Amino acid sequence: MKKLISAALASAMVLSLAACGSTGDSSSAASGTGDSTAATAEASAAGETTPIKLGGIGPVTGANAQYGTAVKNGEQLAVDEINAAAGYTVFELSFEDDESDSEKAVNAFNKLLDDGMQVLLGPVTSDPSISVAAECASENIFMLTPSASSQDVVDSGAGNAFQMCFTDPNQGKTAADYIAANSLGTAIGIIYDSSDAYSTGIYTAFQAEAEAKGLEIVQTSSFTADNNTDLSTQVSQCQQAGADLVFLPIYYQQASQVLIAANNIGYEPAFFGCDGMDGILSIDGFDTSLANDLMLLCPFSAYGEDETTKTFVAAYQAAYTETPNQFAADAYDCVYAVYQCLQDGVITPDMSAEDMCDALKTAFTSMTFSGTTGENQTWAADGTITKDPKVYQVQDGAYVLMSSKQ
Amino acid sequence: MLSRLKTMKKTTRSNLITFGIVIVFYLVVQILSGAGLTTRSFEGQLVPICAYVVLAISLNLTVGFLGELSLGHAGFMSVGAFSGVLLWTLVGDSLPAFVAIPLAFIVGGIVAGIFGVIVGVPVLRLSGDYLAIVTLAFGEIIKNIINALYLGVDENGVHFSLTDANSMGLSADGETLINGAMGITGIKKASTFTIGFVLILITLIVILNLINSRTGRAIMAIRDNEIAAQSVGINLTRFKLTAFVVSAVFAGFAGVLYGLNYSSLVASRFDYNTSIQILVFVVLGGIGSIRGSIIAAALLTVLPEVLRGLQDYRMLIYAIVLIVVMIFNQSPQIIAWRKRIIGRFSSKKGEPEKKEVA
Numbered sequence: 001m002k003k004l005i006s007a008a009l010a011s012a013m014v015l016s017l018a019a020c021g022s023t024g025d026s027s028s029a030a031s032g033t034g035d036s037t038a039a040t041a042e043a044s045a046a047g048e049t050t051p052i053k054l055g056g057i058g059p060v061t062g063a064n065a066q067y068g069t070a071v072k073n074g075e076q077l078a079v080d081e082i083n084a085a086a087g088y089t090v091f092e093l094s095f096e097d098d099e100s101d102s103e104k105a106v107n108a109f110n111k112l113l114d115d116g117m118q119v120l121l122g123p124v125t126s127d128p129s130i131s132v133a134a135e136c137a138s139e140n141i142f143m144l145t146p147s148a149s150s151q152d153v154v155d156s157g158a159g160n161a162f163q164m165c166f167t168d169p170n171q172g173k174t175a176a177d178y179i180a181a182n183s184l185g186t187a188i189g190i191i192y193d194s195s196d197a198y199s200t201g202i203y204t205a206f207q208a209e210a211e212a213k214g215l216e217i218v219q220t221s222s223f224t225a226d227n228n229t230d231l232s233t234q235v236s237q238c239q240q241a242g243a244d245l246v247f248l249p250i251y252y253q254q255a256s257q258v259l260i261a262a263n264n265i266g267y268e269p270a271f272f273g274c275d276g277m278d279g280i281l282s283i284d285g286f287d288t289s290l291a292n293d294l295m296l297l298c299p300f301s302a303y304g305e306d307e308t309t310k311t312f313v314a315a316y317q318a319a320y321t322e323t324p325n326q327f328a329a330d331a332y333d334c335v336y337a338v339y340q341c342l343q344d345g346v347i348t349p350d351m352s353a354e355d356m357c358d359a360l361k362t363a364f365t366s367m368t369f370s371g372t373t374g375e376n377q378t379w380a381a382d383g384t385i386t387k388d389p390k391v392y393q394v395q396d397g398a399y400v401l402m403s404s405k406q
Numbered sequence: 407m408l409s410r411l412k413t414m415k416k417t418t419r420s421n422l423i424t425f426g427i428v429i430v431f432y433l434v435v436q437i438l439s440g441a442g443l444t445t446r447s448f449e450g451q452l453v454p455i456c457a458y459v460v461l462a463i464s465l466n467l468t469v470g471f472l473g474e475l476s477l478g479h480a481g482f483m484s485v486g487a488f489s490g491v492l493l494w495t496l497v498g499d500s501l502p503a504f505v506a507i508p509l510a511f512i513v514g515g516i517v518a519g520i521f522g523v524i525v526g527v528p529v530l531r532l533s534g535d536y537l538a539i540v541t542l543a544f545g546e547i548i549k550n551i552i553n554a555l556y557l558g559v560d561e562n563g564v565h566f567s568l569t570d571a572n573s574m575g576l577s578a579d580g581e582t583l584i585n586g587a588m589g590i591t592g593i594k595k596a597s598t599f600t601i602g603f604v605l606i607l608i609t610l611i612v613i614l615n616l617i618n619s620r621t622g623r624a625i626m627a628i629r630d631n632e633i634a635a636q637s638v639g640i641n642l643t644r645f646k647l648t649a650f651v652v653s654a655v656f657a658g659f660a661g662v663l664y665g666l667n668y669s670s671l672v673a674s675r676f677d678y679n680t681s682i683q684i685l686v687f688v689v690l691g692g693i694g695s696i697r698g699s700i701i702a703a704a705l706l707t708v709l710p711e712v713l714r715g716l717q718d719y720r721m722l723i724y725a726i727v728l729i730v731v732m733i734f735n736q737s738p739q740i741i742a743w744r745k746r747i748i749g750r751f752s753s754k755k756g757e758p759e760k761k762e763v764a
Contacts, residue, residue: 061721096714101675102668103454107711110450127672130591134669152591156669194570195553195674197588204571220570224550225674 050349052342054079054335055117056095057108057132058124063225064100067327071124071146073320074331081315082339090342091335098123102131109135118353119144119360121334124327126150126197133157142357144337144364146330150197154383160357162364162383164330164337164373166299168201171274172249174389175202175297176209184270184295185245187218189238191231191258192249195224202249202274218243228254232261239267248273252280252325259290275299279325281397294394299373300329301392301399312372326373333371340369421614424697428610431704432603447711449599455707456602457664460609462687462699464656467613469685470694471622472649473629474533477681478525478541479657481548482518484676486658487665488552490514491590492583494666498594507596511605511662518658521548522651530646533632545681552673557584589672590665597667605663606700609656614696616652625649690731 056075058068072095079091096108105128120143123129129148136143137158144162145153151167179185193199210217219241221234235258238246246269248255255277277296281288302313302323312332316324341347346363347356364379374387392399438444468476490510497506529540556567560580567574571585584590616622624645627635636642665671687706691698713720734740
């Protein structure tokens with residue numbers, strides 16, 4: 001009897017594995033034939049027969065899964081839009097999970113290269129990006145990360161790695177400049193995540209710039225990833241120190257904890273966050289009225305009135321039934337930035353990954369790109385982006401652009 | 407030669423087979439990669455495989471031979487990795503690679519060993535669950551300290567801080583070496599499969615010899631019955647500490663190998679999940695079986711990558727495979743069933759051999 005059961009189990013497993021393999025094969029075969037028929041129809045017009053293979057890497061499982069999933073959705077949406085508009089497969093995206101870990105990210109990168117990836121749009125988080133950027137430098141692959149904002153990412157890429165987001169030091173500096181120029185606070189409290197590269201990166205630059213601008217920091221409180229569920233201690237520290245502005249270079253989940261804790265003790269300073277704050281209005285079960293008057297320095301607003309943003313937000317909501325955050329927007333822009341190069345004739349699908357890397361490097365440093373995360377964005381030769389920082393204020397469940405002096 | 411193999415002691419033969427597996431694997435991979443038959447994806451996993459194999463062997467010394475459950479192995483890996491990589495970033499450019507790389511390993515091993523002594527002396531008074539929990543706490547302490555550690559160097563010397571990067575007071579052209587949660591970045595990759603292979607061989611030679619030595623027998627006597635061992639005059643503290651520290655030193659070596667394979671190194675990589683992962687290699691391979699540890703570590707490192715094609719179901723299948731293998735290896739009924747099957751095959755094969763002998 002046991003033999004029978006184990007044999008049945010084993011064969012079921014083998015079959016399920018085989019089934020997975022075969023469905024994968026048949027679908028790729030189907031899309032392959034689809035490509036060729038579509039391509040023959042279009043071939044005369046566009047002369048493009050093979051799609052460009054884009055690779056994506058990001059955490060779709062594990063603690064940072066929400067960021068990776070947003071990026072994956074954003075990239076997929078852009079690819080689908082471009083393919084639908086062109087009438088044939090322009091881009092083919094394969095997205096691999098890295099669980100926000102260097103080892104897995106490098107494994108994913110190698111896997112994508114085995115599969116013939118030509119351009120890498122990832123990874124999502126900083127630490128894996130640093131390791132993958134070094135691989136991109138040695139293999140001469142073009143890497144455009146939507147959201148890995150550490151300065152070390154572009155340094156490690158040695159000219160091959162480009163960013164769609166601001167670097168952390170840049171954000172910290174801009175935030176301090178903005179607060180000083182608009183006299184938003186006289187006594188500043190800071191709550192940051194000391195175990196997170198993004199948060200400490202912004203904090204370090206903010207602190208240095210605040211000193212230079214003569215801002216008074218009265219309280220610095222930190223927490224780590226292991227104790228980020230209750231931040232009331234940090235909030236009361238800021239209250240006791242008399243901070244009238246609390247700077248929050250942290251992600252929206254923790255920021256919501258801060259806002260709730262402040263509300264509980266009746267503490268009402270001005271709150272100022274960075275791009276990680278985007279998404280605070282779409283947390284399940286969070287009373288968004290607590291976020292009223294919250295300011296955030298962020299290149300993207302899902303409530304923007306321009307045509308690009310409106311189209312993107314509508315399409316994203318239709319596809320994934322949620323409001324996109326800046327991760328999705330940056331990812332969406334990454335695909336369109338590469339598409340712009342394709343339309344300009346800088347790259348062609350038959351190029352090798354190495355040639356494409358050289359072509360894209362030259363193109364990115366000379367072109368101007370407008371997307372959902374800003375108009376007229378340009379890249380420096382080291383891979384960092386320049387775009388207008390925008391400061392929004394939350395009012396009645398939406399972002400309102402703050403009128404300001406920079 | 408063959409006859410000598412037959413008359414050999416059982417343990418010696420078993421050890422030779424273990425060495426044989428490692429060497430044959432190395433040669434096969436080298437030949438395949440020379441012929442261009444391996445994928446990048448596979449080649450990229452070779453160094454992590456070597457690191458995990460060394461970790462599994464070293465943890466097996468604590469868990470399998472000393473008989474103490476340690477959940478802080480990633481902590482030793484972490485201090486080894488950080489100290490070795492730190493040395494490599496400092497001297498990697500000035501010294502030739504064949505001096506700098508072994509030096510990085512030695513430093514990583516020594517530092518991990520020192521931590522082994524620091525942790526071992528108070529902790530080894532405990533045993534069982536208590537020891538497991540204290541080692542778990544140790545791993546977390548290491549992770550949190552390195553996460554908060556800022557270390558930099560400028561013309562005035564070395565600066566360090568446990569609060570933030572600005573408070574180190576580095577001069578403008580100073581260089582930050584360990585940057586808190588961001589760890590060490592911009593590491594020049596140095597690990598190769600060959601270095602990993604040599605490290606596995608060294609680990610095997612040292613640990614197999616230790617197990618089969620007088621010290622090893624004393625360690626196993628403590629495992630089997632502490633009171634009996636004490637009554638025949640075995641110094642408990644000394645032998646427990648020896649096993650624990652040797653285990654820590656090799657975890658440190660593995661950490662250096664791992665750290666030198668990536669251009670960034672963060673402390674949060676070495677959390678209790680990593681400790682548990684190493685423990686899974688040991689338990690799945692068979693507690694007390696070095697060869698089992700090697701095979702389990704290699705297979706379980708490759709498995710998630712092989713399953714990438716399954717997309718979202720990947721980790722689910724991985725978990726199911728773990729459960730199935732665990733049952734296949736450990737369940738008494740399955741073991742009996744396996745013996746029956748193997749018995750049926752070997753009795754058929756065995757008969758002509760017997761005739762030859764006769």
